[in-house]
Amino acid sequence: MDNLRMTTQRKIILEALKKSQSHPSADRVYEFVRGEIPNISLGTVYRNLEIMYRQGMIVRIETPDGQKRFDYDTSNHPHFRCEECGKIEDIPLPLTAPPLDPRSEWVSKRKILSSTVNYQGLCSDCISKA
Amino acid sequence: MDNLRMTTQRKIILEALKKSQSHPSADRVYEFVRGEIPNISLGTVYRNLEIMYRQGMIVRIETPDGQKRFDYDTSNHPHFRCEECGKIEDIPLPLTAPPLDPRSEWVSKRKILSSTVNYQGLCSDCISKA
DNA sequence: CTACCTGCAAATTGTTTGCTGTGTC
């Protein structure tokens, strides 16, 4: 039941993510992949992104505009989101969330598994447009 | 055009958020508010949450389960999300994202406006259930 | 009195799912 198959579709979807710097939405991935497999279905794209996400093969990013974005890079790295155009970029600096003191009472009652850091602002494109 | 009115509905929605510790979704806010104004419409709740969010009166939180949550506390504080039950809690510790070095080339090309820190794991309820 | 706002319902948007045939391992 957990036996993954590397179908042509899955391979190309993963490839699309790998090539893209832009953390595309399912929709964008669909558009791209249709260049290679014109009759692929949107459902297949969603299904594969979900499966690969659950496998930990890719990362899923929540956004304020209600569309999930996907990232090929599974290393824990911070994202920067442009508040103007919505673009999401990787921040190429080693940054991690401050560690939670395990001796604190609040922390000791919970099990902390992971953390994420995000920055927002204006990207270089949107700055030069303004 | 940016002239806000404090209608009964808006007041009660804000009140509901203020009372709630649980970072409710629009749906939950709707349920609560119906206790006071039985014939309020869900559209009104959405409209008001959106307006108040845009005014900076409240905070909107993205979640992996595809429902936005809202927070009365607009101070920049970290959230903890339980991966089991989806509950979102405020972390009562002074924690901020690491500052970005403005001298770095990457940073200098952008305008950083804000940052958020999030932690994920298991809440105390879900630990004791396991 | 003037727009902003409400309730209602219909429309959109993003995503999921049931079905039936297919291709991977």
Next chain:
DNA sequence: GACACAGCAAACAATTTGCAGGTAG
């Protein structure tokens, strides 16, 4: 050859929007 997976379309869930009447300032 079994069983995960594809395509297709219909179903869903969260949120948005058009309209006509109501109300705060």
